[in-house]
Amino acid sequence: MKLKFCGAARCVTGSCHMLCYDGGKVLIDCGMRQGADEKGELGASDFAFDPKEIDAVLLTHAHIDHSGLLPLLVKRGFNGKIITTKATAELSGIMLPDSAKIQEQDAEYQNRKNLRAGKPMVEPMYTPADAQKTLEYFQPVSYGDIVEVWPGLRARFNDIGHLLGSAAIELWAEEKGTTTKLVFSGDIGRDERPILRDPSSIDGADYVVMEGTYGDREHDATTEEDKEKQLADVLKEGIARGGNIVIPSFAVGRTQELLYTIKRLMMKNAVPGLEKIPVFVDSPLGINATKIYERCAREYYDEEALEMLKMSGSPFDLPNLRVAETGEESKLINFQPGCNIIISSSGMCDAGRIRHHLKHNLYRPDSTILFVGYQANGTLGRIL
Template identity: 40%
Template structure:
């Protein structure tokens, strides 16, 4: 068989891996390439494989860097099955529709400038009308159930512990009289998450294709992060202003709500009004309630029925723009959870405009802020930021919480790989160039195996 990595080779977006056997041709993931404009232009390039010869698509999870080009794939003619975990039907509907809306808006903004210059107008990469045809092709499966997806490939999905519906993909591929076991990690969850069950794959394998997103660093412990969150809220209560929490809609928001419910009395959260000010995060949170049986036993109770609102009686959802604008006149006593997690867009920017210059307010940053983002500039100590061309002073107290990542860190990636009994051949994907090289060196020092870094379009033979 032949394997080609068409995306997330020495980068962290655009995941797409092609597997070709004597009888079958499939891809695992079809993610959006994100980042600088030159990178994103690659989303418009032709796919490096024939859509007519493609037998099946497997989706590890719904994050846009793994799923975001599916509307392009289907729009160009793919009509075969898209195999994924059953929880991803709801998440894909939410995330792909949001991605399509952003594609439409970006084209609209670009065309406003292009029309003034007399340039040819751009079409959005895809629109919201392109999402339902993708959803119609979904073949939904539970974990641990073998599914024959082609005449020589059987697929098994295993919980990856990353976000709701995330999966490691096990492929059992018949070749002559032998069966090869290929493992594609997707994104590997951070062990100890309060909601997601930890990853649970093991045994022997012939090849493991493994993500390396945080391959050069370790996360601090969940316990330390909980203490940091409590301390930040205690200080904010003494200062008397509002608390802003930029948050990712899938995973991070639900972790925060879990801890708010668990420590409601201990952290004096009754003294606050808590607002979830993100239409996407609200939809995702409601979706989490549909799949409560998938979570750790200690957190299942929170997501079933109306328990979340019973445990957090002062939690208010504000999906409408008008409701969000009303928060601009609230100057104290509000905890506002809003997107986006890196502060480059979304409603959090409006809340920064109305709060970050006020010394009695607090900003709790509970996620990694990549270089070049507004969030990174604030965390690095910027005294002033620009919002819509206006210079705004950073006077609010900034707290950073380091351990709530949905991705495994370096030592946990190593532990994940060591669950395989035979130290199988390892191919590294989904990591920035310097990160993945550091992780390669780290793994080489700690395991006795053939380890390579995938190159874009390189043929890997098994």
């Protein structure tokens, strides 16, 4: 048995590990390099293996740095099964086609530059059709189920609290009469995060492959209650100034946490008048992801979120919530009078509708720009 690290080695993104064992080859994740990691030795579309030889993929969660090269894998000949949780399969159903659209837009932009420079045209890494075909290979499982990946290889997905449906994967590989247990952590969530259960624990392993994104530091002792109070204070100040409160946010995960926390603040009356302030979600991907979060509630929510569901319906159903589905609806937000809370993507401000909200609000002294997620080096969000 051999384990090969094909991505997320000496960098954060592009997670991809290949397990070679008696009779088969299995990938754990097949992610896209993002940000500064794109400039590694391998290009974003290179594989360190032949996709046709891969028997199956085990997917820890739906974030693109773990799933984003699956359509390319299929495009280049993979036709095995992609095993993951039900929620991850659903989120992948919106995130991979969205990624494909970005690939087409990037190729179109590059070709305009190449045309002026007399350089050859480029093709997108993959298309929406490739993404849709990829979804046909998904085989959803539930947390705790032990499934046969391939003869001699069994897997179990365990709740790891990072994203809806995220999992740490236990693998039992039988080879030459010996069973070896491996654990792949995926991305590990933090305790007490909103909506999702805390990461579960796993007993025993022969080998553990664990993420090390924050392995060189200790998180501060800020609790979720502290963060909730910080948000309340910013909202109070922004509402008092009378301008818009613009929040760049990742469409999947962070947007839902924001809506959930805003609803908690309303229920506690922690921000007087908050229920009268329009809350816009201006992200088609974020809107669709929220619908998936609502559908998957009973299997994935923690006790507090389930209690809110029981008491007041969806944790994201605000009386003042408005969604902008079309580009025209997005532009009209800028003509809304008074104070508005605008949650829009992309979270690092490098693309998407958040750009025109920044354009219309950065110069205004009464506006607030609130960052609620990590801003990578080189991004507009980091510069701001």
